[in-house]
Amino acid sequence: MATNKRIDEPTGTETVGHEWDGIEELNTPLPRWWLWTFYLTILFAAVYVVLYPAWPLIDRATTGILGWSSRGALQEELINEDQARQAFRAELAEVEVADLRDDEELFRRAVAGGEAAFKVHCSQCHGSQGAGSQTLGYPNLNDDAWLWGGTLEEIHYTIEYGIRQPEDNARRQSAMPAFEGILDSAQVAAVTQHVRSLGGEAEPNANGAALYQQNCAICHGETGDGNRQLGAPRLNDAVWLRGSSTAEITRQILQPRMGQMPAWGERLGPATTKMLTAYVYSLGGGEEAAPQPTDRVPGETAEVRPAGSENSDG
Amino acid sequence: MTDSTEPRPAGKDDTALSSADARPEATTMRHTASEPDFQREPESYYEARKAVHNKRIDGNFRRFKWAVMIVTLAIYYITPWIRWDRGEYAPDQAVLVDLAGRRFYMFDIEIWPHEFYFVAGLLIMAGIGLFVVTSAVGRAWCGYACPQTVWTDLFQHIDRFVDGDRNARMRLDRAPWTLGKVARRGFKWAIYLLIGLVTGGAWILYFADAPTLFADFFSGEAAPVAYITVAILTLTTVTLGGFMREQVCIYMCPWPRIQTAMMDEHSLMVTYKDWRGEKRGSLKKARKQPEKYGDCIDCTECVQVCPTGIDIREGPQIGCITCALCIDACDRVMADIGRPRGLIDYATLDDCEREAKGEPARSPWKAVFRPRTMIYFGIWAAIGLALLFALGTRTRTDLSVAADRNPPFMLMSDGAVRNSFTLKLRNMESRPREMEIAIEGLPGAVLWTDMIDRSQAAASQRVTVNADQVREVRAYVAAPRGTQQQEFAFSLTALDEKAESDLVETRFDTPEGP
Numbered sequence: 001m002a003t004n005k006r007i008d009e010p011t012g013t014e015t016v017g018h019e020w021d022g023i024e025e026l027n028t029p030l031p032r033w034w035l036w037t038f039y040l041t042i043l044f045a046a047v048y049v050v051l052y053p054a055w056p057l058i059d060r061a062t063t064g065i066l067g068w069s070s071r072g073a074l075q076e077e078l079i080n081e082d083q084a085r086q087a088f089r090a091e092l093a094e095v096e097v098a099d100l101r102d103d104e105e106l107f108r109r110a111v112a113g114g115e116a117a118f119k120v121h122c123s124q125c126h127g128s129q130g131a132g133s134q135t136l137g138y139p140n141l142n143d144d145a146w147l148w149g150g151t152l153e154e155i156h157y158t159i160e161y162g163i164r165q166p167e168d169n170a171r172r173q174s175a176m177p178a179f180e181g182i183l184d185s186a187q188v189a190a191v192t193q194h195v196r197s198l199g200g201e202a203e204p205n206a207n208g209a210a211l212y213q214q215n216c217a218i219c220h221g222e223t224g225d226g227n228r229q230l231g232a233p234r235l236n237d238a239v240w241l242r243g244s245s246t247a248e249i250t251r252q253i254l255q256p257r258m259g260q261m262p263a264w265g266e267r268l269g270p271a272t273t274k275m276l277t278a279y280v281y282s283l284g285g286g287e288e289a290a291p292q293p294t295d296r297v298p299g300e301t302a303e304v305r306p307a308g309s310e311n312s313d314g
Numbered sequence: 315m316t317d318s319t320e321p322r323p324a325g326k327d328d329t330a331l332s333s334a335d336a337r338p339e340a341t342t343m344r345h346t347a348s349e350p351d352f353q354r355e356p357e358s359y360y361e362a363r364k365a366v367h368n369k370r371i372d373g374n375f376r377r378f379k380w381a382v383m384i385v386t387l388a389i390y391y392i393t394p395w396i397r398w399d400r401g402e403y404a405p406d407q408a409v410l411v412d413l414a415g416r417r418f419y420m421f422d423i424e425i426w427p428h429e430f431y432f433v434a435g436l437l438i439m440a441g442i443g444l445f446v447v448t449s450a451v452g453r454a455w456c457g458y459a460c461p462q463t464v465w466t467d468l469f470q471h472i473d474r475f476v477d478g479d480r481n482a483r484m485r486l487d488r489a490p491w492t493l494g495k496v497a498r499r500g501f502k503w504a505i506y507l508l509i510g511l512v513t514g515g516a517w518i519l520y521f522a523d524a525p526t527l528f529a530d531f532f533s534g535e536a537a538p539v540a541y542i543t544v545a546i547l548t549l550t551t552v553t554l555g556g557f558m559r560e561q562v563c564i565y566m567c568p569w570p571r572i573q574t575a576m577m578d579e580h581s582l583m584v585t586y587k588d589w590r591g592e593k594r595g596s597l598k599k600a601r602k603q604p605e606k607y608g609d610c611i612d613c614t615e616c617v618q619v620c621p622t623g624i625d626i627r628e629g630p631q632i633g634c635i636t637c638a639l640c641i642d643a644c645d646r647v648m649a650d651i652g653r654p655r656g657l658i659d660y661a662t663l664d665d666c667e668r669e670a671k672g673e674p675a676r677s678p679w680k681a682v683f684r685p686r687t688m689i690y691f692g693i694w695a696a697i698g699l700a701l702l703f704a705l706g707t708r709t710r711t712d713l714s715v716a717a718d719r720n721p722p723f724m725l726m727s728d729g730a731v732r733n734s735f736t737l738k739l740r741n742m743e744s745r746p747r748e749m750e751i752a753i754e755g756l757p758g759a760v761l762w763t764d765m766i767d768r769s770q771a772a773a774s775q776r777v778t779v780n781a782d783q784v785r786e787v788r789a790y791v792a793a794p795r796g797t798q799q800q801e802f803a804f805s806l807t808a809l810d811e812k813a814e815s816d817l818v819e820t821r822f823d824t825p826e827g828p
Contacts, residue, residue, distance in 0.1 A: 016359070029361040031565055033558075104765065108786075111764075131721040142734070144768070145727045200729075237727030238795070282764050284724065284734050284790045 089271040097156040098289055100278055107278055114279025117272050121264065130283050137242045137259055142283045145239035147259075148172060149228045150287035156277040160265035163231065164258060174230040176256040179215070183253070187211055192249045198224035198236040201244050231258075363561055365487060366623035368470060369480040369615075373642025382458045383467055391512075394519035398422075403781030404744035411521050417782070423705065424782075426742060435701045439694055446690040448576045450682045451660070452583035456569065457637035462562050463621075465555035468509065470621060476502040480618055506556040507548065514547030560622035564633050574632065579663040582681045584636045586616075586627040586658045589670035594627075597651060609653050616640035616658055626658055711749070711814040712740035713806035722823040729795035731824045737787045739806060741779035748778050748809045756793055756802035756822055764788035776809070791822065798826045 005017040008026055016027045048054065052064040063069070088109055101107050119128060126132050130141035139147060148158050161171040179188065187207075194208030195216075213222065219232040226234030233241055242248050242257070265273055280286075396408035398421055405412065410419040418425040418433070425432055447454050456463060476498060477483045489495055518540045519527060530536040531544075554562050563570060577583065591610030600607035610627070617625045619640060624633040626640045644658040661669075662681050669675055718734040726732050741747050752774035753759050760771035764787065771792065779785040789804070802822050807815040 027359060029359055031561060032360045032362045033561065034565065035360050101765075127720070129718065129720045140721070140724070142721060142724045143726055143732070234727065238725055238729035239727045282788060284732060284788075288767055288769065 092274050093270040095274070097153050097274060097277060098151075100152050100274065100281075110275045110278035111282045113272070114275035114277070114282075117268070117276050118279050121268065122276065125261075130280065134240070134243050137257055139241060139259070140239075141280050142285060143239050144285040144287070145234060145237055146228065146285065146287070147226075147231045147233055147241075150281075150285050151289040152277055152281055152286070153289060154228070155280050155286075156273060158261070159273050159276050159280070160263065162263035163261040165260070165263050168263065172231065174219075174232065175258060176219070176232075178255050180254040183211065183215070188250055188253055189246075191216070191253060192246055195224070195235055195249055195253075196244065196246065199238060199240075199244065202246075364623065366560060366621065367473075367480045367483040367487070368621045368623070368639075369618040369643075370474060371619040371639050371642050371646075373639075373645060375638035375642050379458055379467065379637060379639070383464050386459060386461075386464055387468075391516050394516065394524040400424075400744050403746070405523060407523055409520060410523075413521060424742070424744070426740075429708070432701060432705065435697055439697050439701075442690060442694040442697065444573075445576060446687055446694055448573045449578070449581055449690060450687045452577055452581050453570070453573050453634070453636040456563065456573070456635035460569075460635075462554060462567070463635060463637070465509075465513070465551060466559045466621065469506065469555045469559070472502060472505050472509070476505070503552075503556075506552045509555070510548035510551035511544065513551040514544035517547055518543050560633065560635075563622060563635055570632050570635075578686075580681055580684060580686075582660045582662055582678060583630055584626060584634060584638050584641060584658065585630065585661045585663070585666055586610075587656070587661065587666060587669065588627070588629075589666070591627065591657050609648065609657050611647070611651065613647055615643040615647050619643040709814045709816065710742035710812075711747075711806060711808045711816055712738075712742070713751075713804060713816040713818050714738045714740075715804050715818045715820045717820050717823075723825065725825070726792060730792045731795070731797055731822075732790055732792040733822050735789045735791065735804070735820065737789050737804065737806075739777060739779050739785045739787060741781065741783055741785070741808075743781065745781050746778055747781075748776055750774050750776050750807045750809055751787070751789065752805045752807070753791060754803045754805050754817070756791070756797075756800065758797070759791050759793040759802070759822075762790050768792075793822060793824070796826065797822070797824050799824050 004015075004019055006015055007013070008015055008024075011026060013026045013028060015024045018025060049062075050064065051066045052068055053061045054064060055062040088106075091106065092110060095103070095106065100110060118126075118130065122130070125136075125138045126141055127138070132138040132140035134140075139145075144150065146154070148154060148163070158172065161168060163172045164174070165172070179191075183191065190205050190208035191211045192208070193202050193205040194212050196202035197204045197208075212220075219227055219230050220235050221227060221232075224235035226232050240248075242252060264276070268276070393409050394407065397406050398408035398419075399406055400419070404424070405419060407419065408421050410417075412419065416427045423432075444455055473483060477486050486495060486498065515531070518531075518536075522540075527536055527540065531540060558566075591608045593607055594610040594612040595603075595607035597611045597613075600611055614625075616627065617623075617640075619642070620626070621637060621639065622633045622635055624631060626634060638660065640658050641656075641660070645655040648655050648657055660678060665676055665681075714737070716736045716738075718736070722733070724732040724734070737751065739749055739751070741749070751761065751763075753761050760773060761775055762768045762771040763775060763777070765777075766775050768790070771790075777785065777787060800822055801819060803817050803819045805815060805817045807813060
C-alpha cells in the first residue's frame with residue numbers, strides 16, 4: 001500500500017501512499033523538534049511517576065520518592081502560617097489587657113484572630129456572631145447589657161475564669177435563691193409586675209415594690225440597676241436575658257436558672273483569650289474602663305447563697 | 315506548479331502564471347517546480363529544521379526595521395529606570411507592577427485591582443489595533459514589531475557579526491567540528507546567553523524598584539522568584555530567539571493563522587508580481603530573448619535575504635512575516651539590471667490582478683483607508699476615548715458597606731435599636747486623608763465605631779485613612795426606640811480641597827415592621 005505514493009496535483013505535495021476508500025493523506029512533515037518535544041514529555045512523565053504520587057493502588061497510591069502529598073503540603077503551610085504568627089502572639093501575650101486598644105493594628109489583628117477562635121470555642125452557646133439565645137439564656141454579646149461587666153478587663157476576666165465554675169469558688173460565683181415556697185403565688189405575681197414595671201413593661205405595683213425591696217434589692221439594686229460584681233442582671237433596661245414576659249419572669253423568680261461558662265484561660269493561653277476579649281469587645285457593647293483606677297479585682301468573691309439548690313443549666 | 319482549474323488570463327504568454335496562483339490556496343506548496351517532490355528525500359513524516367542563513371541587505375525596509383528594533387528595545391530596557399515623583403507615600407518608579415501591593419503604576423496613572431478593566435480595555439485596544447493594522451497592511455506586526463521578530467533579528471545580527479555573512483555561515487555549518495569552530499560557536503552562544511540574561515533581567519525590573527533590585531540581584535539578596543524568572547526568560551530567549559527562530563512563527567504561533575483570516579484581497583502584503591517576473595531566466599538568457607522572459611532573473615536574492623527562509627515567489631504563505639527585506643533585495647537587483655523597482659512589492663491581491671490586466675496601479679492608501687479599516691479604527695478609537703473618559707472621571711474615594719446579618723439588629727439597654735456595619739473606606743490618593751462618614755436619611759440616629767466610643771456617638775464621624783489604603787471600620791448605628799425598618803445611606807466625604815464623596819444605600823433593620 002505504502003508504495004502508491006504520488007504527487008497531489010493541486011498542492012504539489014507528496015501523499016503518504018496509503019489509500020482508504022479513495023481518501024489519501026498528504027505527507028506534510030512535522031518538524032523533527034516536535035517529535036523530540038513529544039519524547040521529552042514522555043521522559044517528564046517517567047520522572048514524575050518516580051518522584052511524585054502516581055499509580056493508584058487498591059487502598060492508596062504509590063508515594064513517589066520525594067514523599068510529597070497534598071495533605072503534607074497543607075500541613076507544612078499551616079505550620080509556616082503558625083510560625084509567622086508567633087511574633088504577633090508573643091506581642092499579644094505581653095500586652096496588658098486594658099491597653100489592648102492602644103495599638104490599633106494589634107487590636108485589629110486580635111479581633112480577627114478572636115473571630116476565628118470564637119467560632120471554634122464560643123459559638124456553640126453564644127451563636128456565630130455572639131447573638132446568644134433568649135430561649136436558652138445565653139447572653140447576647142452584641143448589646144450594651146453586661147452581667148459581669150463590659151470593659152476589656154472585665155470581659156477578659158470572665159473568659160479566663162469562666163462563670164460559676166464549681167472547682168473555682170473564688171471567682172464569678174453567685175446564685176439567686178429560688179423563691180418557690182418562700183413567696184406565695186400572689187406575692188410572686190406582685191413582684192413580677194414590679195420587675196416588669198422597672199423596664200416600663202407594666203404598671204407599678206406597690207405590694208410588689210415592697211416585696212422587691214425586701215427580697216431582691218440587695219442584689220438587683222433598689223431601682224433595678226443590677227450588680228455586676230454579683231452578676232445580678234440589671235432589671236430596669238430593655239434587655240432581658242430570658243425574656244420579659246410575665247411567665248418567664250415568674251418562672252425565674254420561682255426556680256432561677258443561672259448560666260455557667262467554662263474557664264478558658266488555661267485551655268487557650270494568654271494570646272487567644274486576649275484575642276477573644278478584643279473580639280467580644282468589638283461586637284459593639286464594649287465599655288471604656290472607668291477613668292479612675294480602682295484596687296478592685298474585677299469580679300472578686302461575692303457570694304450570696306441563700307437556701308436553695310444551685311442551678312446549673314449551662 | 316500549474317493550476318488546471320483556473321483559466322489563464324487571455325492574451326498572456328502561455329507559460330506565465332496568473333496571479334490566481336498567488337492565492338492562499340496555494341500556500342501549502344513547499345517546493346519549486348524545478349525541484350520536484352519525488353526527487354526529495356522521501357519516506358519521513360518528520361523533517362529536520364533547515365538553518366536559515368539570511369544574507370545582509372540594506373534598503374528602506376531594512377532601515378525601518380532597524381529603527382523599530384532600536385525603538386522597541388530602547389523602550390523595553392529604559393522604561394524601568396525612568397523615575398517619577400509621586401510624593402513620599404508611593405514608589406517613584408514611572409512604570410511599576412507592584413504585585414505584592416497590588417498596584418500598577420504608569421506615570422500619573424495608578425491602577426488598583428478593582429480598576430483592572432483599564433488594563434482589559436488596553437488589551438482589547440491592542441487586539442483591535444492588530445485588526446486595523448492587519449486588514450490594512452497585512453502582517454506588519456509579524457514583520458517589524460513582534461518580540462519574536464525583533465529578538466530573532468538581533469540574534470541573526472550576532473550570527474553575522476561572529477561568523478560572517480551567509481556564505482561564510484553556510485560553510486562553517488558544514489565544516490567539521492574543529493577547535494576553531496568550537497571556539498566560534500562557544501563565543502556566539504555566550505553572546506546568546508548574555509542577550510538572554512539581559513532580556514530576562516530587564517523584565518524583572520518592572521516588578522520592583524529597579525535600582526534596588528538591580529543591586530540586590532548581583533549581591534545575591536534578591537528574592538528567589540527574581541532569579542527563577544530571569545533563568546526561565548534567559549532559557550526561552552535563547553531557545554526561541556537563538557535556535558527556534560522562524561519555527562516559532564511557522565509552527566507555534568497562533569497569530570499567523572488568525573491574521574491570515576483577517577486579511578482580504580484589499581490588504582497590502584509582500585507580493586511577487588508573477589505576471590511581471592515570469593518566465594524566470596538568467597540575465598544572459600533574458601537579454602538574448604527579452605520577449606520570452608520576464609523581469610525575474612532567478613538570482614534568488616529574495617530567498618537569500620529572507621529571515622524565515624521562504625521563497626516569496628511561491629506566493630503568500632504562512633512563513634512570510636512580511637518584513638519586506640526581499641523587496642529591498644529585489645529593488646537593488648532591478649536597479650542593477652535597469653528594470654523598474656517593485657517586482658516584489660507591497661501590493662494587494664486585487665491590485666496585482668488589475669496590474670496583470672494592464673490597468674493602472676492604485677495608490678496604496680486605498681488599501682489603508684477603506685470602510686473595513688475605518689470601522690476597526692472607529693471601534694478602537696471609541697474604546698480608547700471611553701477609557702480616557704473613565705480615567706478622567708474616576709474618583710479616588712470609595713465606600714463599601716456590608717451590614718451584619720447575624721444578628722440583623724440589636725436591642726440596647728435604653729431601648730434603642732442598633733445595627734452594625736462593616737465599612738470599607740478606600741483612599742486611592744497617595745497621601746493620608748481625613749474622611750467623614752455620615753448617616754443620611756435615618757432621623758435621630760447616631761454613629762460610632764470600633765475606635766470611637768459610644769460616648770462620642772454622633773450623626774457623623776471623622777476617620778483618617780492612610781495613603782493608598784483601604785481602611786476597614788466597624789460602624790454601629792443606633793436609632794431611637796420605635797424606629798421602623800427603613801432604607802438609609804452612608805456617605806463618605808474626603809475632607810480635602812477635592813472633597814470627593816461616595817454614597818452607599820443600605821437598610822436599617824428593627825423589630826418593628828415598615
